[in-house]
Amino acid sequence: xxxxxxxxxxxxxxxxxxxxxxxxxxxxxxxxxxxxxxxxxxxxxxxxxxxxxxxxxxxxxxxxxxxxxxxxxxxxxxxxxxxxxxxxxxxxxxxxxxxxxxxxxxxxxxxxxxxxxxxxxxxxxxxxxxxxxxxxxxxxxxxxxxxxxxxxxxxxxxxxxxxxxxxxxxxxxxxxxxxxxxxxxxxxxxxxxxxxxxxxxxxxxxxxxxxxxxxxxxxxxxxxxxxxxxxxxxxxxxxxxxxxxxxxxxxxxxxxxxxxxxxxxxxxxxxxxxxxxxxxxxxxxxxxxxxxxxxxxxxxxxxxxxxxxxxxxxxxxxxxxxxxxxxxxxxxxxxxxxxxxxxxxxxxxxxxxxxxxxxxxxxxxxxxxxxxxxxxxxxxxxxxxxxxxxxxxxxxx
Amino acid sequence: xxxxxxxxxxxxxxxxxxxxxxxxxxxxxxxxxxxxxxxxxxxxxxxxxxxxxxxxxxxxxxxxxxxxxxxxxxxxxxxxxxxxxxxxxxxxxxxxxxxxxxxxxxxxxxxxxxxxxxxxxxxxxxxxxxxxxxxxxxxxxxxxxxxxxxxxxxxxxxxxxxxxxxxxxxxxxxxxxxxxxxxxxxxxxxxxxxxxxxxxxxxxxxxxxxxxxxxxxxxxxxxxxxxxxxxxxxxxxxxxxxxxxxxxxxxxxxxxxxxxxxxxxxxxxxxxxxxxxxxxxxxxxxxxxxxxxxxxxxxxxxxxxxxxxxxxxxxxxxxxxxxxxxxxxxxxxxxxxxxxxxxxxxxxxxxxxxxxxxxxxxxxxxxxxxxxxxxxxxxxxxxxxxxxxxxxxxxxx
Numbered sequence: 158x159x160x161x162x163x164x165x166x167x168x169x170x171x172x173x174x175x176x177x178x179x180x181x182x183x184x185x186x187x188x189x190x191x192x193x194x195x196x197x198x199x200x201x202x203x204x205x206x207x208x209x210x211x212x213x214x215x216x217x218x219x220x221x222x223x224x225x226x227x228x229x230x231x232x233x234x235x236x237x238x239x240x241x242x243x244x245x246x247x248x249x250x251x252x253x254x255x256x257x258x259x260x261x262x263x264x265x266x267x268x269x270x271x272x273x274x275x276x277x278x279x280x281x282x283x284x285x286x287x288x289x290x291x292x293x294x295x296x297x298x299x300x301x302x303x304x305x306x307x308x309x310x311x312x313x314x315x316x317x318x319x320x321x322x323x324x325x326x327x328x329x330x331x332x333x334x335x336x337x338x339x340x341x342x343x344x345x346x347x348x349x350x351x352x353x354x355x356x357x358x359x360x361x362x363x364x365x366x367x368x369x370x371x372x373x374x375x376x377x378x379x380x381x382x383x384x385x386x387x388x389x390x391x392x393x394x395x396x397x398x399x400x401x402x403x404x405x406x407x408x409x410x411x412x413x414x415x416x417x418x419x420x421x422x423x424x425x426x427x428x429x430x431x432x433x434x435x436x437x438x439x440x441x442x443x444x445x446x447x448x449x450x451x452x453x454x455x456x457x458x459x460x461x462x463x464x465x466x467x468x469x470x471x472x473x474x475x476x477x478x479x480x481x482x483x484x485x486x487x488x489x490x491x492x493x494x495x496x497x498x499x500x501x502x503x504x505x506x507x508x509x510x511x512x513x514x515x516x517x518x519x520x521x522x523x524x525x526x527x528x529x530x531x532x533x534x535x536x537x538x539x540x541x542x543x544x545x546x547x548x549x550x551x552x553x554x
Numbered sequence: 555x556x557x558x559x560x561x562x563x564x565x566x567x568x569x570x571x572x573x574x575x576x577x578x579x580x581x582x583x584x585x586x587x588x589x590x591x592x593x594x595x596x597x598x599x600x601x602x603x604x605x606x607x608x609x610x611x612x613x614x615x616x617x618x619x620x621x622x623x624x625x626x627x628x629x630x631x632x633x634x635x636x637x638x639x640x641x642x643x644x645x646x647x648x649x650x651x652x653x654x655x656x657x658x659x660x661x662x663x664x665x666x667x668x669x670x671x672x673x674x675x676x677x678x679x680x681x682x683x684x685x686x687x688x689x690x691x692x693x694x695x696x697x698x699x700x701x702x703x704x705x706x707x708x709x710x711x712x713x714x715x716x717x718x719x720x721x722x723x724x725x726x727x728x729x730x731x732x733x734x735x736x737x738x739x740x741x742x743x744x745x746x747x748x749x750x751x752x753x754x755x756x757x758x759x760x761x762x763x764x765x766x767x768x769x770x771x772x773x774x775x776x777x778x779x780x781x782x783x784x785x786x787x788x789x790x791x792x793x794x795x796x797x798x799x800x801x802x803x804x805x806x807x808x809x810x811x812x813x814x815x816x817x818x819x820x821x822x823x824x825x826x827x828x829x830x831x832x833x834x835x836x837x838x839x840x841x842x843x844x845x846x847x848x849x850x851x852x853x854x855x856x857x858x859x860x861x862x863x864x865x866x867x868x869x870x871x872x873x874x875x876x877x878x879x880x881x882x883x884x885x886x887x888x889x890x891x892x893x894x895x896x897x898x899x900x901x902x903x904x905x906x907x908x909x910x911x912x913x914x915x916x917x918x919x920x921x922x923x924x925x926x927x928x929x930x931x932x933x934x935x936x937x938x939x940x941x942x943x944x945x946x947x948x949x950x951x
Binding site for chain 2: 301302304336341342401403404405416417419420421422423424451452454457458460466467468469470471484512514516517518519520521522523524526527528535537
């Protein structure tokens with residue numbers, strides 16, 4: 158270990174955070190950007206990027222003695238230093254990481270769910286720099302495109318150095334299937350850079366995993382170990398959390414083992430230029446936000462309705478400012494969100510709805526009720542905001 | 555060419571078909587099984603499997619002179635006989651092929667669409683036997699996992715020997731991305747068997763392509779050519795059909811080039827033990843059908859509602875009779891549908907709704923209106939059937 162281990166309640170040395178963040182929990186620190194900050198740029202500044210933690214932020218400042226242990230069902234276990242990782246070919250992958258709990262607060266309004274409350278900004282889009290996990294695994298003798306090793310390994314487990322509360326089983330852990338990990342085209346990274354800078358402590362310094370197209374919970378920070386294992390990781394956050402149950406399951410009848418850990422996520426969009434309720438002067442209103450989908454599926458279209466979903470009009474989509482988004486273009490950032498913008502003329506009180514369709518023609522559900530689940534994950538229902546003209550808003554006060 | 559070419563209106567020598575098929579168009583022949591026939595078995599009998607054609611069925615009976623030409627942007631063009639293909643390792647892949655127009659008739663009830671009308675049975679699940687396309691391409695010098703060749707090839711085009719009407723550009727053609735074609739795990743086959751028997755004429759004898767997880771229109775039958783090309787196929791069925799437009803686009807404002815050819819398809823389910831309207835005697839009613847999703851995403855759950863979608867209960871899912879379906883199980887048939895069954899107690903007139911959720915938490919849309927498109931493809935809205943008690947049905951007559 159290359160730094161002082163911090164007990165699960167030692168929050169004395171947390172990093173300094175940007176004052177504009179919306180803090181949803183202080184210890185462990187969980188915070189998101191404001192809506193307007195989030196979509197001000199295609200690449201999310203590090204300071205404004207989703208902070209999602211289950212314990213204190215580790216301090217790993219003795220880089221000379223830091224290493225990642227690679228073991229489990231492998232012939233040649235290894236200890237790789239940061240320099241070993243940096244000697245592998247470096248890739249820059251622009252990928253959006255979204256917490257499975259994004260938009261949980263809204264789901265809780267339908268029926269109470271458990272978990273940290275999140276508005277619509279529990280995600281961020283960054284350019285991650287690092288080695289491909291497939292190259293790291295090749296170093297220790299696991300070839301590209303291996304689904305099962307000779308010794309029966311089928312999953313790759315990542316273990317953090319962080320300290321989660323005891324009931325959550327110590328260090329944070331997660332796994333992904335070996336075939337995913339060893340597929341160079343899946344762009345799974347062992348990353349040491351974020352937006353061209355050295356990874357910050359809040360985001361996993363010195364090394365983290367980035368699994369594009371998959372819920373954020375599998376992109377383990379402050380990497381301590383990588384293990385090839387036979388079955389999927391048995392850690393708390395794989396087996397007792399981040400699983401999607403039907404609306405009929407509640408805390409009195411849940412059987413965790415009946416569902417698999419969530420990986421891929423469905424198409425999502427949200428309006429970020431407006432809050433849930435807005436006071437406006439009638440006239441032109443900008444409707445802007447983000448849309449994304451899991452599994453590398455691009456966004457096919459983003460649509461806006463002002464009549465309750467009866468009719469829809471398209472919004473302009475873009476990636477970098479001025480660079481139009483081309484659905485199906487293999488050179489585009491397939492793991493990244495698209496931003497959208499449109500201007501509508503508002504005469505009176507209006508509800509604005511956004512929904513997106515991905516390249517697989519997958520859609521967002523109209524209502525939250527059919528996807529409600531007790532842990533409040535994957536809320537991807539149509540996103541609705543209300544505009545109240547100043548006159549009517551006053552009459553409400 | 556290893557048989558007599560048949561003009562686009564020469565329907566004199568069509569194969570004999572099963573008398574129970576529901577015929578949606580005679581020339582070209584388009585037919586589907588009845589609902590009950592379709593879900594009577596996990597593997598769809600060849601005779602009852604969706605027949606989807608754009609021209610007369612070719613006759614390729616001189617196998618000694620039959621070959622597939624492989625060319626385009628390759629260093630070593632080749633002509634492969636059926637025996638050449640059979641000498642490659644043989645794979646059996648159980649995959650459901652679904653026509654993008656499945657459930658089109660239902661979409662047309664919301665607002666008229668163009669195209670052959672289909673009930674809910676424009677699909678079938680078969681075990682396809684053949685060589686992997688990735689192995690065929692390796693034979694001619696294109697390695698596994700190639701996204702682009704040295705000469706700039708990025709797509710693989712399949713050309714049939716069939717003769718579509720002139721306005722549809724002659725032989726049927728389609729392409730898939732090269733990275734997909736050269737990925738052995740994608741299980742794209744050059745197939746010569748269906749359910750353990752030699753491919754029948756109606757299904758592509760002597761050779762067809764099977765692209766699992768993708769709309770049926772890309773699985774070209776009666777294979778004549780395989781070409782490595784720079785851009786995606788420019789044929790009619792790629793560029794002027796099988797694209798998904800938003801509901802706001804109609805025949806007077808369509809710009810075909812603004813959308814990409816559909817590949818992946820979204821989560822789908824339908825009830826097949828019942829017709830749209832059923833006369834019943836109050837009591838136990840079996841609700842059975844199929845659920846599937848594109849891109850190799852498995853089915854997470856199938857749910858039934860009898861109160862308009864307010865509450866839902868789960869249905870039993872299975873693959874082979876007696877073999878339960880395990881979501882996330884990598885040993886299961888990832889490209890295949892699951893069948894489901896439940897029994898409900900019906901007291902009076904009832905609407906039964908089914909919907910499914912896939913492993914990526916993708917959902918089916920509640921209403922057809924938000925996914926309506928002028929070509930009537932990808933109708934995946936909640937499937938609804940009505941039960942009318944005998945007494946009430948009589949009163950309607």
